[in-house]
Amino acid sequence: MLRYANPTRFLSLSRPLVPWLGTLALALLAGGLFLGLRVPPDYQQGETVRVMFIHVPAAWTAMMAYGLMAVASLVGLVWRHPLADQAAKAAAPLGALFTALGLVTGAIWGAPMWGTWWVWDGRLTSFLLLFFLYLGYIALWNAIEDETRAARAAAILALIGAVNLPVIEFSVDWWATLHQGESILRKGGPLISAVYLWPLFLMALGYTFAFFTLWLMRIETEILTRRARSLMMSAGEA
Amino acid sequence: MRALLWRDIRLAARAGGSAMLALAFFAAVATLVPLGVGADLHLLARIAPGILWVAAVLAALLALDRLFQADFEDGSLDLLALSPLSLETVAVAKIAAHWLTTGLPLTLLSPLLAVLFGLKAIPALFVSLLVGTPAVSAIGAIGAGLTLSIRRGGLILPLIVLPLLAPAVIFGAGAVLAALDGLSNGALPLLGAFSFAACVLSPFATAAAVRLNLGS
Numbered sequence: 001m002l003r004y005a006n007p008t009r010f011l012s013l014s015r016p017l018v019p020w021l022g023t024l025a026l027a028l029l030a031g032g033l034f035l036g037l038r039v040p041p042d043y044q045q046g047e048t049v050r051v052m053f054i055h056v057p058a059a060w061t062a063m064m065a066y067g068l069m070a071v072a073s074l075v076g077l078v079w080r081h082p083l084a085d086q087a088a089k090a091a092a093p094l095g096a097l098f099t100a101l102g103l104v105t106g107a108i109w110g111a112p113m114w115g116t117w118w119v120w121d122g123r124l125t126s127f128l129l130l131f132f133l134y135l136g137y138i139a140l141w142n143a144i145e146d147e148t149r150a151a152r153a154a155a156i157l158a159l160i161g162a163v164n165l166p167v168i169e170f171s172v173d174w175w176a177t178l179h180q181g182e183s184i185l186r187k188g189g190p191l192i193s194a195v196y197l198w199p200l201f202l203m204a205l206g207y208t209f210a211f212f213t214l215w216l217m218r219i220e221t222e223i224l225t226r227r228a229r230s231l232m233m234s235a236g237e238a
Numbered sequence: 239m240r241a242l243l244w245r246d247i248r249l250a251a252r253a254g255g256s257a258m259l260a261l262a263f264f265a266a267v268a269t270l271v272p273l274g275v276g277a278d279l280h281l282l283a284r285i286a287p288g289i290l291w292v293a294a295v296l297a298a299l300l301a302l303d304r305l306f307q308a309d310f311e312d313g314s315l316d317l318l319a320l321s322p323l324s325l326e327t328v329a330v331a332k333i334a335a336h337w338l339t340t341g342l343p344l345t346l347l348s349p350l351l352a353v354l355f356g357l358k359a360i361p362a363l364f365v366s367l368l369v370g371t372p373a374v375s376a377i378g379a380i381g382a383g384l385t386l387s388i389r390r391g392g393l394i395l396p397l398i399v400l401p402l403l404a405p406a407v408i409f410g411a412g413a414v415l416a417a418l419d420g421l422s423n424g425a426l427p428l429l430g431a432f433s434f435a436a437c438v439l440s441p442f443a444t445a446a447a448v449r450l451n452l453g454s
Contacts, residue, residue: 129401136398143388152450153384156443157398160380164401 005081007223014216021213028206035199042196051109053199057207059102059127063165065095065211066130069137070162073155083219085151086226088158089141090218094211096134103127126168133161239323239331246335249308256301257339264297264344268351279356286355287363287414290348291407294367298340298374299399303392305332305382306448319452325445333372333379333440341371362417366429370410373433376440377402383447405432 032053042049069091076084106124107117118124137154144150271289272282309315318328345367352360381399388394409429416425 125404129404132397132401136394136401139394139397140384143385143390143394146387149387149450149453153447156380156447156450157384160402160443 005079005083007083010083011220011223014220018213018216018220021209021216025206025209025213028202028209032199032202032206035202039195039199045113048109048112049196051105052196053203055102055105055109056200057204058098058105060204061207061211062095062098062102062127062130063168064208065091065098065215066134066158066162066165068215069095070158070165073158076151077155077159082148082151083223085148085155086219086222087215088155089151090215090222092134092137092141094214094218096131096138098207098211099127099131099134103131123168126164129164130168133157133164137161239327242318242323242328242331243335243338246332247338256304257343260297260300260340261343261347263300264293264347265351267293267296268354272355283356283358284418286352286357287359287366287411287418288407289355290351290357290363291367291370291411291414294341294344294348294371295374295400295403295407297344298336298371299378299396301336301340302378302382302399303385303395305336305379306386307382310386310451315448316452319449325448326441329379329383329441329444329448333375333437333444336379337372337375341367341375345371357414357418359414359417362414362426366410366413366426369426369433370406370429373406373429373436374403376433376436377406379444380440380447383444383451386448386451 036050036053039050041047069088072084072088072091075081076088103124106127110119111117137157140157141150141154144153268290271285271293275281275285306315309318319325345364348363348367349360352363357363378395378399381395381402384398385392385395406429409425409432412425413429
């Protein structure tokens with residue numbers, strides 16, 4: 001793992017990987033969407049059950065992105081690898097995007113099913129807070145000019161904000177309001193019929209691979225931007 | 239440490255008077271709400287816990303961006319970092335001074351505003367603010383440390399700190415609402431636990447944040 005903390009080695013690994021991951025993500029998303037549109041309508045929710053296939057994986061990916069960002073921040077803080085800082089920085093806008101997607105699709109699903117776009121329920125509120133945490137993280141990073149300082153300050157913030165993740169995860173157990181409880185990864189097996197589980201599973205994998213593709217691309221861009229900047233600096237000095 | 243605490247309290251009380259400013263801001267925000275939602279006392283009594291809690295948190299944020307910044311600019315923070323006091327101790331003193339000059343006065347003023355809102359559960363509001371405002375100072379100090387070197391840090395600070403303070407508002411206002419309804423729910427103990435954890439952990443995070451901004 002540490003072998004790839006070297007940016008050049010990382011690039012040599014990530015560059016060939018990106019097209020494969022991207023293709024895989026597209027294929028999984030296409031398959032998931034195809035299956036998702038072919039499943040029979042739910043006996044209660046009707047056609048709107050299909051929103052699940054884009055909503056649930058978005059929420060999972062948003063939380064995974066924060067988890068990865070927090071881990072990268074910790075690695076950056078402890079071992080001072082600039083690449084870990086870049087990885088954390090690159091994950092934040094993606095995480096914010098998936099969080100926004102989760103919030104919007106949730107609202108679109110909620111409008112016909114719950115009769116309201118939004119409720120102040122534990123899961124929804126903590127997820128909105130996740131969005132603000134991402135925004136604060138991005139803003140803090142952009143506001144501090146010195147790169148290493150910005151990286152460390154943002155890392156501390158990311159680690160403090162990580163307490164929100166378990167709150168989101170368990171919010172449906174703590175506050176039983178509108179958002180349904182855990183129905184997939186629960187003791188005694190999922191509560192969802194296998195017909196729906198398959199497209200959901202494919203979509204979740206597709207989202208995950210899409211995230212990793214974009215993440216690697218953003219890290220590459222960060223590395224190359226830094227190189228271009230240092231080249232310009234040295235050219236300016238000469 | 240005690241000297242530092244007293245110095246900060248005196249500074250807040252005199253120059254700029256951030257303590258008085260926070261109180262005035264608190265009262266002004268609380269006054270605007272009835273003008274906005276109408277003077278129905280039943281409604282106001284119902285939303286008073288939330289309003290007063292939010293106003294108190296916002297008022298406490300006002301003085302936060304100067305928590306370390308003034309000392310950072312005139313170099314006394316460097317002296318403090320070089321002194322035998324650890325930065326963690328400095329952070330404790332700063333948090334305590336901030337609470338004594340904002341959280342505590344806000345708590346003391348809150349019963350008066352609660353009367354204006356027709357709130358019945360005044361003791362519950364008082365206790366919840368007394369227990370919860372230290373968390374605001376403690377978590378706010380982390381934000382102040384992180385935004386220390388940013389010139390307009392006061393603008394980013396709320397974005398960073400407010401999401402982290404959500405539990406304080408939820409449990410704080412929840413405890414008052416529970417008292418209003420005659421329920422005994424766990425909000426107040428949870429608020430105490432949150433506040434305690436924040437006060438214990440914050441000095442370390444704050445010191446780390448200040449340290450990274452002091453390092454060259």
